[in-house]
Amino acid sequence: MNRARKLKLLLWAIIGLAAPVAMARFFFGLGAATNLSDANPWGLWIGFDVLSGVALAAGGFIVTATVYIFRLERYHAVVRPAVLTAFLGYVAVAVGLLFDLGLPWNIWHMLVFWNPRSPLFEVGWCVMLYLTVLTLEFLPVPAESFPRLAKVRVRLVRLRLPLVIAGIGLSTLHQSSLGSLFLIMPYRLHPLWYSPLLPVLFLVSAIGLGLLMVTFESHFSGWLYRRQPETQLLSGFGKAARWVLLLYLVLRAADLAARGALSAAFVISDWRAWIFWLEIIFGAALPVVLLSLPRVLSTRPGQWTAASLGIFGIVLNRINTGGLAHLGRGERFYLPALSEVLISMAVVSAAALVFLFMIERFNVWERRPEDPEADPLHPPAFDPVGATWLGSPAVAGRTLYSMGFVAAAAFGFAFLAAPPEASQGFEPAPARRALGGEILFIDGNRNGYGTRFAHDQHAERLGGKASCGRCHHANLPRDRNSACAECHRDMYQASDAFRHAWHASPAGARLACAECHPRGQLRLASTAKRCESCHKDPKPAGVVIPVKRYQAPGYVLAMHTLCIDCHAQTAAQKDKPELARCANCHQGTLPPGLPAPAAWRPRSDAARVVVPIRNQR
Ligand code: HEC
Ligand code: HEC
Ligand code: HEC
Ligand code: HEC
Ligand code: HEC
Numbered sequence: 001m002n003r004a005r006k007l008k009l010l011l012w013a014i015i016g017l018a019a020p021v022a023m024a025r026f027f028f029g030l031g032a033a034t035n036l037s038d039a040n041p042w043g044l045w046i047g048f049d050v051l052s053g054v055a056l057a058a059g060g061f062i063v064t065a066t067v068y069i070f071r072l073e074r075y076h077a078v079v080r081p082a083v084l085t086a087f088l089g090y091v092a093v094a095v096g097l098l099f100d101l102g103l104p105w106n107i108w109h110m111l112v113f114w115n116p117r118s119p120l121f122e123v124g125w126c127v128m129l130y131l132t133v134l135t136l137e138f139l140p141v142p143a144e145s146f147p148r149l150a151k152v153r154v155r156l157v158r159l160r161l162p163l164v165i166a167g168i169g170l171s172t173l174h175q176s177s178l179g180s181l182f183l184i185m186p187y188r189l190h191p192l193w194y195s196p197l198l199p200v201l202f203l204v205s206a207i208g209l210g211l212l213m214v215t216f217e218s219h220f221s222g223w224l225y226r227r228q229p230e231t232q233l234l235s236g237f238g239k240a241a242r243w244v245l246l247l248y249l250v251l252r253a254a255d256l257a258a259r260g261a262l263s264a265a266f267v268i269s270d271w272r273a274w275i276f277w278l279e280i281i282f283g284a285a286l287p288v289v290l291l292s293l294p295r296v297l298s299t300r301p302g303q304w305t306a307a308s309l310g311i312f313g314i315v316l317n318r319i320n321t322g323g324l325a326h327l328g329r330g331e332r333f334y335l336p337a338l339s340e341v342l343i344s345m346a347v348v349s350a351a352a353l354v355f356l357f358m359i360e361r362f363n364v365w366e367r368r369p370e371d372p373e374a375d376p377l378h379p380p381a382f383d384p385v386g387a388t389w390l391g392s393p394a395v396a397g398r399t400l401y402s403m404g405f406v407a408a409a410a411f412g413f414a415f416l417a418a419p420p421e422a423s424q425g426f427e428p429a430p431a432r433r434a435l436g437g438e439i440l441f442i443d444g445n446r447n448g449y450g451t452r453f454a455h456d457q458h459a460e461r462l463g464g465k466a467s468c469g470r471c472h473h474a475n476l477p478r479d480r481n482s483a484c485a486e487c488h489r490d491m492y493q494a495s496d497a498f499r500h501a502w503h504a505s506p507a508g509a510r511l512a513c514a515e516c517h518p519r520g521q522l523r524l525a526s527t528a529k530r531c532e533s534c535h536k537d538p539k540p541a542g543v544v545i546p547v548k549r550y551q552a553p554g555y556v557l558a559m560h561t562l563c564i565d566c567h568a569q570t571a572a573q574k575d576k577p578e579l580a581r582c583a584n585c586h587q588g589t590l591p592p593g594l595p596a597p598a599a600w601r602p603r604s605d606a607a608r609v610v611v612p613i614r615n616q617r
C-alpha cells in the first residue's frame, strides 16, 4: 500500500473508533461521555478543538496578507493550501463546538438573541463571518474543475481583495478575542497564564503558529505524495516565525515579570510550573534557537523539526489556557476521558481526510499529486482472495476504508463509558421530612430509593444538643445545620462549596480581589485570607468533620463516610456487626443500575474489617 492509502485507512479507522462514542455523547449527554464537571467545565475540547483549531488556522490570513497585501508574489505557491487549512480548521472548530455545547441545537440563538457585552458573542460572530469569507476565498479552486461555475469563479476572483481584507480583519479580531475570553476569569486561571495581555499574546503566538503550520503542511504533503516541498520558499517563513516567536517570548517574560508572577514558574512542587516550562521551551525557545541556525533553516528535516516542536508547544499553551491551568482552585484533577480524546482525534482526522481529498481532486498545490487511488502496482493487500475480488483499485480503496471504519466502530463500542449513572442530571434534594417529622427520608437524587434515618433519635443518643457537631460540620460559613445537599451538590461528583466568583462579583458579595488576596503577593490558596476573618459564624474546635478545602465530595460519598464510619466503630465496640451492613440502612435490594459505592473508602481500620465493601453486593 502506498503512504496516502495507509494514512487514509488510519484516519477512517480513528473516525470509526470515535463514532459510537460520539453517538453516546449526544444520547446520554456530556456527563456520561466526558470527565467535565461543574467544577471543571472547560477541558480538552475547548483547549484543543476550539482554541488550537483556530490558532492552527492562522496560516490562512498570514499567507493571504503576505501575497495580496504585501505583494510578495513568490509565496503564491502556498496560498491555496493555507486558505484550505484555515477553512477546514474553522469547520473543525464548529464541529468540535457542537460536541462541547450542552444544548448544541440552540447554537443559532446567538444570531437572534444578541448579547454584545459577551466575549463569546464576539467570538461566535467572528467564527461565522470568517468561515463565510474563507468559503468564498477558497471556492474558486474547486470551481476550476466545473466549467459551469466559470462565471461564479470570475466574480469571486474579482472580489478577492475585499475578501482578503475582511478575512484579515476578522481573524485578527478573533484570534485575540479568544484570549479576551479568559480575561473575565482571573480567579480561575493560574497567574502564570492569566494576564491582561492575553489577547496580544494569543494573536502573536497565533501568527507564529500559522507560519509554522504552513511549513509543516508543505513538508507533510511532500512526504505523503513524494512531492518536492517548497523548502526554499519556506525558509522565508521560518525566518519570519523566528522573529514572531522571539517577540512572543519577550512579551511573555516581560509580562510575567511586571505582574510579579515570575516566581511561580520556579515552584518545583507545582505541576503547573512544569507544564509552563514545557510550553515555553517547545513552543517558543527551541524553535527560535533552531530557526536561527542556517543549517536548520534551509533544510527539509530542520524545517520539519522546528515546525513540529513549535506547533506542539503552542497547542499545549492553548490546552493549558483553555482548561488545564484552571485546575488549581478545585484541587480535583481533570484528565480528559478517553472519549474526549477519541472525539478530538476524529474531528482532526475528518478534517485531514477532506484536506487530502481536496489535494487529490483540485489544484490546491501548483501540481496535483499522481492519483494515489490509481496505483495498479500496489493494490490494497489486506484481502487474501486477491485484489480483483475488490474491483478496480479505486473501488478497492473505498472498500478498504469502509472496512477500516466499520471494524474500528465495532471496537469503539468497547470504549463507551459505563451506562449513565441514574443520578446524573438530577437536582439533589435535601432530605425530605417524613413520618411525623423526626425521621428523615434521605433521598438525594429523588429517585425514590433512599434511606430512613431517625435523626432526632440519633441526636439524642449521641449527646443531645452537644451532638450536632458530630455530623454537621458547623465550621464553614453559613453551615448551621444546613441541608448537606447545599454543598454536597452532586450525587457522585465533588462540587465547589466556596463560591469564589460570587464573592468577587458585584452581584454577589462585591469584594475586591485585594480584600482576600494581599497586594503584591501571588493569588494562591495559601495566601488568601481565611474565611473566619470575615465570617464570624463558623464554630471553632469540637466539630468532628473538619473542613480544610472547599471541594465537597459527592452526596453519597459524604453520607457513606459519615454514617458507615460511625456505625463501623460502634459495631466493633458493641459487637453488633449488623450495624455496618448495607441492609441496616438500605431496606431491600439496591435498585439495579446504581453504581456500587466504590468511591467510599473506610477511614478507620475498624471499618475496613467490618465492612468488606467489595464483596457485599
Ligand atoms: C449507615 C447507613 C448506610 C450503610 C451501612 C450503607 N449505606 Fe448506602 N447510603 C446511605 C445513605 C444515607 C445514602 C443516601 C441515600 C440517597 O440519597 O438516596 C446511601 C446511598 C447509597 C447508594 C445510592 C442510592 C441512590 O439513590 O442513588 C448506593 C448505591 C448505596 N448507598 C450502596 C450501599 C452499599 C452497597 C452498602 C453496603 C456496602 C451501603 N450502601 C451501606 C447509608 C448507608
Ligand atoms: C448522626 C448525625 C447527625 C446528628 C448527630 C445531627 N444531625 Fe442534623 N442532619 C443529619 C443528616 C444526615 C441530615 C440530612 C440532611 C440532608 O440530607 O440534607 C440532617 C438534617 C438536619 C436538619 C434539616 C436540614 C434540611 O433543611 O434538610 C436540621 C435542621 C438539623 N439536621 C439539625 C440538627 C441539630 C440542631 C442537631 C443537634 C441537636 C443535629 N442536626 C444533629 C445528621 C445529623
Ligand atoms: C457549607 C457547606 C457544607 C455543608 C452544608 C455540608 N458539607 Fe460536608 N463537606 C463540605 C466540604 C467543603 C467538605 C470537604 C472538606 C475537606 O476535604 O477538607 C466536606 C466533607 C464532608 C465529609 C468528609 C468526606 C471525606 O471524604 O472525608 C463528610 C462525611 C461530610 N462532609 C458530611 C456532611 C453531611 C452529613 C452534611 C449534612 C449534615 C454536610 N457534610 C454538610 C461542605 C459542606
Ligand atoms: C472572599 C475572598 C476572595 C476574594 C474576594 C477573591 N479571592 Fe481568589 N481565592 C480565595 C481563596 C480562599 C482561594 C483558594 C480557594 C481554593 O483553594 O479553593 C482563592 C484562589 C484564587 C486563585 C487560584 C490560585 C490557584 O492556586 O489556582 C486565583 C487565581 C484567584 N483566587 C484570583 C482572584 C481574583 C483575580 C480575584 C478578584 C476578581 C479574587 N481571587 C477574589 C479568596 C478570594
Ligand atoms: C473578605 C471577607 C470575606 C472572606 C475572606 C470570605 N467571605 Fe464569604 N462572604 C463575604 C461577604 C461580604 C458575603 C456576603 C454577605 C453575607 O451574606 O454575609 C459572603 C457570603 C458567603 C456565603 C453565603 C453566600 C453563598 O455563597 O451562598 C458563603 C457560603 C461564604 N461567604 C463562604 C465563604 C468561605 C467558605 C470563605 C473562605 C474560603 C469565605 N466565604 C471567605 C465575605 C468574605
Ligand code: HEC
Pocket: 451, 452, 453, 454, 457, 458, 461, 462, 470, 471, 559, 562, 563, 564, 566, 567, 570, 574, 579, 584, 585
Ligand atoms: C456518630 C455515630 C452515628 C452516625 C454518624 C450515624 N449513626 Fe446510625 N446509629 C448510631 C448508633 C449508636 C445506633 C444505635 C446502635 C444500637 O442499636 O445501639 C444507630 C442506629 C442506626 C439505625 C438502626 C435503627 C435505629 O434507629 O436504631 C439506622 C437505620 C441508622 N443508624 C442509620 C443511620 C444513617 C442513615 C446515618 C447517616 C445519615 C447514620 N445512621 C449515622 C450511630 C450513628
